[in-house]
Amino acid sequence: MKAREVIEKYVFKQYGNLTSVGSVGYEQESGKWIAELKCDYPRWITDDKTMAAPILRFISMDNIGKIVFDDNMNVMDATPRSECGERIWERLDLWRDAAERIMVEASADQLAMARGADQFLSPIVTILDNLRDSLHGKPIITRDDISVSGPDWFKYLSLLEDLEIVKAIPEEGIWSYGPMFTTLEEASRKKGVPFERVVIAHILKHRYPAIRDILRVNVFEKVIHLDSAYYWQALEAEEPVAIERRNVFQRYKVQYEDEEADNFTLNARLLELSHVHAIKVENSYCIAEPEILERMITLKHATARNIPSA
Numbered sequence: 001m002k003a004r005e006v007i008e009k010y011v012f013k014q015y016g017n018l019t020s021v022g023s024v025g026y027e028q029e030s031g032k033w034i035a036e037l038k039c040d041y042p043r044w045i046t047d048d049k050t051m052a053a054p055i056l057r058f059i060s061m062d063n064i065g066k067i068v069f070d071d072n073m074n075v076m077d078a079t080p081r082s083e084c085g086e087r088i089w090e091r092l093d094l095w096r097d098a099a100e101r102i103m104v105e106a107s108a109d110q111l112a113m114a115r116g117a118d119q120f121l122s123p124i125v126t127i128l129d130n131l132r133d134s135l136h137g138k139p140i141i142t143r144d145d146i147s148v149s150g151p152d153w154f155k156y157l158s159l160l161e162d163l164e165i166v167k168a169i170p171e172e173g174i175w176s177y178g179p180m181f182t183t184l185e186e187a188s189r190k191k192g193v194p195f196e197r198v199v200i201a202h203i204l205k206h207r208y209p210a211i212r213d214i215l216r217v218n219v220f221e222k223v224i225h226l227d228s229a230y231y232w233q234a235l236e237a238e239e240p241v242a243i244e245r246r247n248v249f250q251r252y253k254v255q256y257e258d259e260e261a262d263n264f265t266l267n268a269r270l271l272e273l274s275h276v277h278a279i280k281v282e283n284s285y286c287i288a289e290p291e292i293l294e295r296m297i298t299l300k301h302a303t304a305r306n307i308p309s310a
Helices: 005-013 079-108 115-132 155-160 179-191 195-215 216-239 245-255 265-274 289-306
Strands: 019-027 033-047 056-071 075-078 140-142 166-169 175-176 281-282 285-287
Touching: 005 019, 005 033, 005 079, 019 056, 033 079, 033 140, 033 216, 056 079, 056 216, 079 195, 079 216, 079 289, 115 140, 115 155, 115 175, 115 195, 155 166, 155 195, 179 195, 179 281, 195 216, 216 245, 216 265, 216 289, 245 265, 245 285, 265 281
Parallel strands: none
Antiparallel strands: 019 033, 033 056, 056 075, 140 175, 166 175, 281 285
16 A cells, blocks of 8 residues: 555544545655545635525644654654644634735725724824924924823834835934825825825735734724624625624624623624725624725735745
8 A cells, every 4th residue: 555545544543534545755774654634624714694505614623733654654754633633723724814914915995994093194194294294394203292191102104114104303303294195185085085194004004913912903804804804704705795684793703702791782893884885784793895805806816825834
């Protein structure tokens, strides 16, 4: 019997039918066979409106473990099944985070118009306003301007500087506007959208992890998480499935471990997302906005290649 057949039988018996064999290599010097373990994790998506047969999709996960055999096909070392399971959950978390970033990038223009963005917008608006109409008679912000108590202005200025919306002039201890400032002003005029909303959309598209992990804008994050609780499924199905809104709320609570969230508040946030055309709400169902979902699918296929396999 060929080595791969022996390995596949062993893996099926010891790890179950969700785990399979990836690459198999033989080391001449040591006389060892090394087999990679992988998993095609199934995801079932049900359309609550049509109640058609569930859509089955798989998330491929390479290198969740390995098995080492000697030259006589005796097992010398094997990743425990429990450890493989932990790695699968870690990969699911990675894919959920990737799906969330895809959703934010694809729908940034809509999310920037949501009320939940106001908390994050406040310090940004203050900076933008003071550059557009400064007390100093020219578009600058000084260290004295931001030395008062309140938001951590340096974090916000650093974020805007990183995106070239503002420019630091350290030798003078001031900040002025950067090249992207005027670019976004022009985009604001063309779109007929308030300048600050165009700026927040640009930040969401390019620096969402910084907003989430560094600035910790919790209210806005919950709006994004609720949107993601629906779109993660539509993105996997690659079609605008209809999900009953109470089911979306339940998935949000489980997915983001927010069991204290109440449906009354979540429903208001969902309706706000619908108002800014980030998602459709038709009667009791949530449905993807077609153009947004199309952008997400394009980004998904580009992103999938960059999710770590180890």
